[in-house]
Amino acid sequence: MNLKAGIFLLSLIILACTSEQTGKTTTKGNNQSFPDFTVEFPETEYKVEKTEQYDKSLGVLVTNWVLQGATENRPFMFFVAHNIVPEKLKSTLENPISFEIALKAMLTGSATKLGGTDFSYTKITYKNYKGIESICSVFDGNGLIKSRIYLIENNLFMVSAGGKDINIETVDKFLNSFEVK
Secondary structure, three states, X not given: OOHHHHHHHHHHHHXXXXXXXXXXXXXXXXXXXXXXXXXXXXXXXXXXXXXXXXXXXXXXXXXXXXXXXXXXXXXXXXXXXXEEOOHHHHHHHHOHHHHHHHHHHHHHHHHHXXXXXXXXXXXXXXXXXXXXXXXXXXXXXXXXXXXXXXXXOOEEEEEEEEEXXXXXXXXHHHHHHOEEO
């Protein structure tokens, strides 16, 4: 598979992560445990919504957990997405250049739908797994979205948080609470 085809298919995965989904269930609480990982959503009056969507064209189940709300007219969002890497994309992600380009495309694709601009990227690791972190501006520079995406064995995990005038310590606490079981 060529690089452009691989990036296109990976972009489709992230679009599925950020598009309207069916089969919603909700959970509430501070320390949410899900299959394969845990993450600590902030305590709010809002509920964490879980959505699952099977993408037949890629043969993957995309699962999202989203906490979305606003305080004093300041919107915020905390988000986790998980899906298994389709067989046809595994070889693309084995190439270091393709890997970096694909992960940056996923981070950019999800944040630009929310008005993200002025992206910066940093290579990161979680345990011994490679990933990319991005930060971008939203709300005409009055807000931010910070995201991390990891390839952990055969799984893609994206963890994001942001909002208008959001406290970066709250964002980092959420991102740092992500842990694979």
